Amino acid sequence: MKRADVVSCQPLFQRVAVIGLGLIGGSLALAIRSNGLARQVVGADARASELSLGLQSGVIDEAAASAADAVKGADLVVIAVPVRATESVLRDIASSLSPDAVLTDVGSTKGSFVAAVQRVFGSLGPRVIPGHPIAGSERSGVAAARADLFERHKTILTPGPACDVDSLARLRQLWQACGAEVLEMPVAHHDEVLAATSHVPHLIAFSLVDTLAGEDDNKEIFRYAAGGFRDFTRIAASDPVMWHDVFLTNADAVLRVLDHFSADLDRLRQAIANRDGQTLLRVFSRAKAAREHFSKMLSGQAYVINMTNKTVTFKVRPGGQVQGDIRVPGDKSISHRSIMLGALAEGVTEIEGFLEGEDSLATLQAFRDMGVVIEGPEKGFVRIHGVGMHGLQPPRGPLYLGNSGTAMRLFSGLLAAQAFDTELTGDESLSRRPMERVAAPLRLMGAVIETAEGGRPPLRIQGGQTLTGIHYAMPMASAQVKSCLLLAGLYAQGETSVTEPAPTRDHTERMLQGFGYAVKREPATACVTGGGKLTAAHIDIPADISSAAFFLVAASITPGADLILRHVGINPTRTGIINILRLMGANIELLNEREAGGEPVADLRVRYSALKGIDIPVDQVPLAIDEFPVLFIAAVCAEGRTVLSGAEELRVKESDRIQVMADGLAALGVQTDVRPDGIVIEGGATLGGGVVDSHGDHRIAMAFAVASLRAQGDIEIRDCANVATSFPNFVALAQQVGLQVAVEEAS
Ligand code: S3P
Numbered sequence: 218m219k220r221a222d223v224v225s226c227q228p229l230f231q232r233v234a235v236i237g238l239g240l241i242g243g244s245l246a247l248a249i250r251s252n253g254l255a256r257q258v259v260g261a262d263a264r265a266s267e268l269s270l271g272l273q274s275g276v277i278d279e280a281a282a283s284a285a286d287a288v289k290g291a292d293l294v295v296i297a298v299p300v301r302a303t304e305s306v307l308r309d310i311a312s313s314l315s316p317d318a319v320l321t322d323v324g325s326t327k328g329s330f331v332a333a334v335q336r337v338f339g340s341l342g343p344r345v346i347p348g349h350p351i352a353g354s355e356r357s358g359v360a361a362a363r364a365d366l367f368e369r370h371k372t373i374l375t376p377g378p379a380c381d382v383d384s385l386a387r388l389r390q391l392w393q394a395c396g397a398e399v400l401e402m403p404v405a406h407h408d409e410v411l412a413a414t415s416h417v418p419h420l421i422a423f424s425l426v427d428t429l430a431g432e433d434d435n436k437e438i439f440r441y442a443a444g445g446f447r448d449f450t451r452i453a454a455s456d457p458v459m460w461h462d463v464f465l466t467n468a469d470a471v472l473r474v475l476d477h478f479s480a481d482l483d484r485l486r487q488a489i490a491n492r493d494g495q496t497l498l499r500v501f502s503r504a505k506a507a508r509e510h511f512s513k514m515l516s517g518q519a520y521v522i523n524m525t526n527k528t529v530t531f532k533v534r535p536g537g538q539v540q541g542d543i544r545v546p547g548d549k550s551i552s553h554r555s556i557m558l559g560a561l562a563e564g565v566t567e568i569e570g571f572l573e574g575e576d577s578l579a580t581l582q583a584f585r586d587m588g589v590v591i592e593g594p595e596k597g598f599v600r601i602h603g604v605g606m607h608g609l610q611p612p613r614g615p616l617y618l619g620n621s622g623t624a625m626r627l628f629s630g631l632l633a634a635q636a637f638d639t640e641l642t643g644d645e646s647l648s649r650r651p652m653e654r655v656a657a658p659l660r661l662m663g664a665v666i667e668t669a670e671g672g673r674p675p676l677r678i679q680g681g682q683t684l685t686g687i688h689y690a691m692p693m694a695s696a697q698v699k700s701c702l703l704l705a706g707l708y709a710q711g712e713t714s715v716t717e718p719a720p721t722r723d724h725t726e727r728m729l730q731g732f733g734y735a736v737k738r739e740p741a742t743a744c745v746t747g748g749g750k751l752t753a754a755h756i757d758i759p760a761d762i763s764s765a766a767f768f769l770v771a772a773s774i775t776p777g778a779d780l781i782l783r784h785v786g787i788n789p790t791r792t793g794i795i796n797i798l799r800l801m802g803a804n805i806e807l808l809n810e811r812e813a814g815g816e817p818v819a820d821l822r823v824r825y826s827a828l829k830g831i832d833i834p835v836d837q838v839p840l841a842i843d844e845f846p847v848l849f850i851a852a853v854c855a856e857g858r859t860v861l862s863g864a865e866e867l868r869v870k871e872s873d874r875i876q877v878m879a880d881g882l883a884a885l886g887v888q889t890d891v892r893p894d895g896i897v898i899e900g901g902a903t904l905g906g907g908v909v910d911s912h913g914d915h916r917i918a919m920a921f922a923v924a925s926l927r928a929q930g931d932i933e934i935r936d937c938a939n940v941a942t943s944f945p946n947f948v949a950l951a952q953q954v955g956l957q958v959a960v961e962e963a964s
Pocket of ligand 1: 549550551623694695696697698700721722842843866
């Protein structure tokens with residue numbers, strides 16, 4: 218609820234009693250008054266000076282002689298005293314508290330508040346709602362109170378099972394109207410999370426400052442203690458009474474985190490004593506990555522979760538041009554594989570041109586979670602300190618793979634053969650995608666893997682299995698399945714071979730060879746023998762042809778366009794987009810063809826050309842499997858009919874790409890004929906403006922941005938945050954060449 222809404226209607230409460238006018242109690246009283254959330258705010262505080270200061274400075278309307286007086290007639294009572302004083306306050310007010318009053322608190326531990334309420338009242342009544350605003354500063358007392366203290370901060374409420382719904386809703390509204398984001402969680406969970414994120418850090422700050430103050434040359438230390446020391450220990454100036462209460466009331470949860478921390482600190486101590494730079498580098502680079510993804514991580518589990526926590530909308534104006542000379546980011550498929558093989562290799566692998574998109578970063582993070590030291594990425598440069606085929610360590614929690622099907626399927630192969638158990642999870646889209654296609658053949662090799670309902674993630678892989686090579690004829694043309702089995706095959710006894718029904722991308726085979734691992738290759742079959750080793754290599758990752766595809770189509774459909782795309786990978790298993798566009802009449806030239814790191818690359822020049830509709834050859838489908846969303850846009854802009862068939866795999870990509878594209882085109886006034894395995898598009902229809910839902914699919918979002926070049930009106934494309942999975946600087950490059958695309962973001 219916006220604050221203005223609250224001000225303009227009835228106040229949420231008649232009389233609010235705030236017991237304890239410290240920083241938090243005083244700030245809440247002030248925020249309630251400033252935002253008109255109650256008719257009257259009355260304060261009580263055992264310290265007469267704080268109380269009269271509160272009255273004088275307008276923090277409260279009325280100063281009560283006692284807590285019991287304050288709560289008389291109050292419909293909201295807020296206990297804001299140090300947590301260990303709560304129980305005696307509750308006893309003082311028990312007989313004066315109205316039965317209809319909502320009773321809440323602001324303490325940093327919630328189990329202790331609930332226990333105090335139970336001791337005083339016998340049970341947790343329906344209107345008792347423990348609360349905790351995660352706000353404050355090292356300053357204390359009513360003089361430090363600020364009406365805006367809670368703005369853009371979280372307030373956690375921990376209602377019990379019998380909580381009165383209306384009371385909860387009003388308390389929520391009150392906090393929201395003070396600018397806070399309100400979360401709900403069980404009491405025990407709150408206390409665990411806060412022990413880790415707040416209580417232990419305070420303990421460490423208090424302890425470190427105290428230790429250094431006790432050193433003989435403490436004057437020198439404090440004289441030169443600037444920067445890091447000051448930042449790190451700011452919270453050691455917090456209120457000692459309040460914090461002593463916190464530790465005594467949340468002792469169990471704090472001790473658990475503290476023991477874990479002490480053990481980790483001991484290990485670092487040991488590493489320094491042993492001059493073990495590898496361990497230091499591993500822990501520090503893992504922590505640096507975790508800190509950089511701070512807002513996106515969840516405590517206790519894999520380091521990075523839920524990478525896309527914002528809502529992103531593209532707003533695209535019609536028209537625009539396509540001119541210039543650009544390089545799109547590194548190939549996603551090759552980036553994933555470079556991390557995987559680099560981690561398992563012996564020696565240090567250096568990578569250039571690594572895609573710093575969320576998908577490949579999830580793979581990188583997962584290897585960090587398994588103990589691999591990885592430096593970077595820094596402008597596409599990554600250095601991996603390989604641990605060898607058997608050097609991975611068990612991760613502390615599930616490996617979170619974001620939006621990436623490639624990561625999950627390739628990981629399942631290489632993790633099936635490790636000595637430890639793993640669980641693989643992903644975001645909403647990945648959690649809907651089929652995983653039995655890898656789990657079933659891996660089981661034939663002896664792996665123990667559980668998929669969730671319907672063969673979907675999470676995958677639970679039981680380690681310690683002996684794998685045996687198989688000969689597998691894939692039922693679908695999938696490079697992910699092929700790669701998964703080849704990776705498992707590196708660990709299996711004997712030969713593992715995979716036969717594909719049609720050629721699919723062969724980056725795994727090429728890169729294995731680049732790392733010195735023999736791969737027997739026949740036209741439709743790739744074969745490895747287990748038990749070998751990988752040797753570190755240098756990898757130059759070409760620009761991703763799947764990202765270049767958006768600009769190939771953009772230039773092809775825009776009169777006057779002339780664009781150079783540099784250093785694009787043109788591996789023949791990926792060039793379906795060029796072949797199909799050329800069949801449609803596109804003008805694409807391959808310049809300066811060369812080889813980079815075992816992959817063919819070229820600069821592509823593309824100019825406008827009138828396109829015509831075609832029957833897309835079925836053998837091109839696996840070679841352009843990721844490019845169909847934007848090819849559908851080309852088909853709409855072409856003259857005549859385009860028919861796609863044999864493409865049922867599109868239905869199980871990041872979204873059902875046939876249906877989602879058809880729905881998006883329909884929203885722009887273009888009707889198509891959807892088939893189970895493809896689509897028929899009559900070219901030449903007018904693309905109108907409208908609102909398109911990308912269903913969180915990066916390639917759908919980018920395809921509709923390209924459509925704007927030939928649209929008649931503005932296009933709004935919703936749910937575009939996942940563009941960052943494969944093409945983080947798409948918007949900047951699109952703007953650079955002349956597309957009129959703007960971004961709106963909301964948390
Ligand atoms: C990929 C293979 C393809 C492709 C995906 C990346 C890979 O998936 O769609 O974006 O890196 O191996 P399938 O193998 O499932 O077709």
